[in-house]
Amino acid sequence: MTSPSSSGADPELPVRTPESTEVVQTRLPPGFRLREFSLLAALAALCALAVWAGLRAADGGAALGGAKNPSEGADLAAAPAAPAANPWPPGIMAIVFLDIGQGDAAFIHTPAGRNYLIDAGPGATEHQSYDAGAQTIVPFLRTVGVERLDGVVLTHPHMDHLGGFLSVFKALEVAAVFEPGIKMTTRTYEEFLRLVEAEGSDYRLVRGGDVLDWGPELSITALAPPAQVLKGTGADENNNSVVLLLRYGTIRVLFPGDTELEGEQGLLVYGDQLRAHILKAPHHGSNTSSSRVFISLVTPQVAVISCGKNNKFGHPAATTLASYERARATVYRTDTQGSITVLTDGKTYKVIPERS
Numbered sequence: 001m002t003s004p005s006s007s008g009a010d011p012e013l014p015v016r017t018p019e020s021t022e023v024v025q026t027r028l029p030p031g032f033r034l035r036e037f038s039l040l041a042a043l044a045a046l047c048a049l050a051v052w053a054g055l056r057a058a059d060g061g062a063a064l065g066g067a068k069n070p071s072e073g074a075d076l077a078a079a080p081a082a083p084a085a086n087p088w089p090p091g092i093m094a095i096v097f098l099d100i101g102q103g104d105a106a107f108i109h110t111p112a113g114r115n116y117l118i119d120a121g122p123g124a125t126e127h128q129s130y131d132a133g134a135q136t137i138v139p140f141l142r143t144v145g146v147e148r149l150d151g152v153v154l155t156h157p158h159m160d161h162l163g164g165f166l167s168v169f170k171a172l173e174v175a176a177v178f179e180p181g182i183k184m185t186t187r188t189y190e191e192f193l194r195l196v197e198a199e200g201s202d203y204r205l206v207r208g209g210d211v212l213d214w215g216p217e218l219s220i221t222a223l224a225p226p227a228q229v230l231k232g233t234g235a236d237e238n239n240n241s242v243v244l245l246l247r248y249g250t251i252r253v254l255f256p257g258d259t260e261l262e263g264e265q266g267l268l269v270y271g272d273q274l275r276a277h278i279l280k281a282p283h284h285g286s287n288t289s290s291s292r293v294f295i296s297l298v299t300p301q302v303a304v305i306s307c308g309k310n311n312k313f314g315h316p317a318a319t320t321l322a323s324y325e326r327a328r329a330t331v332y333r334t335d336t337q338g339s340i341t342v343l344t345d346g347k348t349y350k351v352i353p354e355r356s
Contacts, residue, residue: 086113086145088343093218093248095342097280098140099334099354100132102308102315103160106255106280107140111248111346112215114150115141118244118255123163123188133167141172151176151214153206154192155241155257157184162192169195176202178212180225182240206242217346219247223267223274230262238283239263245276249346254298256282264294274298277349278342279329281305285316290323300329302342302351309335 086109088094094109100121108116121132141149152174155161166188168174177196183189196203206212207227212220224243233239241257254276259267260283267274279300283289284307303324307315316333324331330351332340338354 091345093344093346095253096140097304097306097334097340098136099339100136100164101130102284102311102313103132104155104257104280104284104306105132105137105164109144110215111217114215115146115148116151116153116214117149117168118153119155119161120152120164120168122160123166125159125163131164131167133164137164137168138171146172148173149175151178153242153244154179155255156180156182156237157186157189158237158258159188161258163188165192166195169199174199174201176204178204178206178242180229180240180242181205182229182237184237212244217248221245223270224259224263226266230266233260233262235260235288243267245273248344251344251346251349252276253278253342255280258283260286260288261291264289264291268293268297271297276300278302278304281316281320281324284313285320286313287317287319290320292323295323295327295329300327303329303331304340305331305333307333307335311335
């Protein structure tokens with residue numbers, strides 16, 4: 001990894017208009033017609049939704065966040081025997097915030113055709129049978145033609161981000177692993193490290209300032225954790241989450257993991273560099289994150305909250321939802337709308353919820 005370049009100014013975010021909550025136009029080049037991208041995005045979305053509908057029909061609608069609890073979904077054996085075709089055209093980046101219950105999992109398909117996974121939701125334990133990796137993520141990846149991941153990011157080693165990776169590693173080839181290296185003496189984390197070693201994946205510790213090479217068309221900069229990790233915050237694993245800023249063309253997406261108020265405070269040094277069109281809301285929209293000053297610097301047009309239906313933590317907090325409303329951000333939630341897909345050509349973007 002190398003230090004980020006300081007050359008060149010970041011593009012300004014587009015001015016919000018009443019029509020820009022789902023499709024945002026930013027400095028379209030001469031001859032580019034928004035209608036063409038909208039039709040292309042719609043076709044890609046229809047392909048993806050058709051694939052998902054087939055999978056949902058096969059498992060009663062549970063594995064991808066239907067009416068049933070995710071824990072009632074199909075197991076890995078129920079996945080299609082052969083992968084389907086990639087539903088996204090060249091030049092389109094797709095981000096799918098997967099509905100995996102209480103946790104995080106975001107799939108990224110780059111414009112050049114690379115595939116990445118940020119977190120993998122919960123795994124099965126003695127207290128729950130639901131495995132996000134086996135029952136949701138792997139079946140989804142197979143339906144969109146993915147048999148190999150170019151990289152995975154573990155933002156921090158909590159079960160609701162880590163557990164599903166065990167099944168992912170057993171089902172697919174994983175070329176690279178990015179994580180903060182905040183050690184936890186849990187069997188799940190130890191098994192994760194064992195699987196990484198057995199797979200022979202390129203293993204990389206991430207610190208703020210690192211640049212991740214996910215292809216020449218993307219800029220991926222790590223903003224956290226700091227070189228000297230935070231200690232004594234009361235939630236050190238969360239506050240030392242890997243935080244990534246993804247840029248494709250003029251479109252910016254911020255993935256802050258489960259960082260809470262102390263971690264957000266450390267990010268404020270980036271100032272306007274935190275700006276993003278799309279924000280994966282930190283820590284599932286809890287009342288210990290999404291501070292007003294953080295939101296005011298990010299200025300998101302869209303906030304995606306990944307959380308489980310009727311979860312015991314009360315996520316998302318009413319105060320957090322109010323903060324995003326004050327910021328005029330359109331909120332999408334996996335607990336009420338299922339998986340959330342973002343399509344972009346680097347100039348415009350469209351957000352497509354599984355359920356309206």
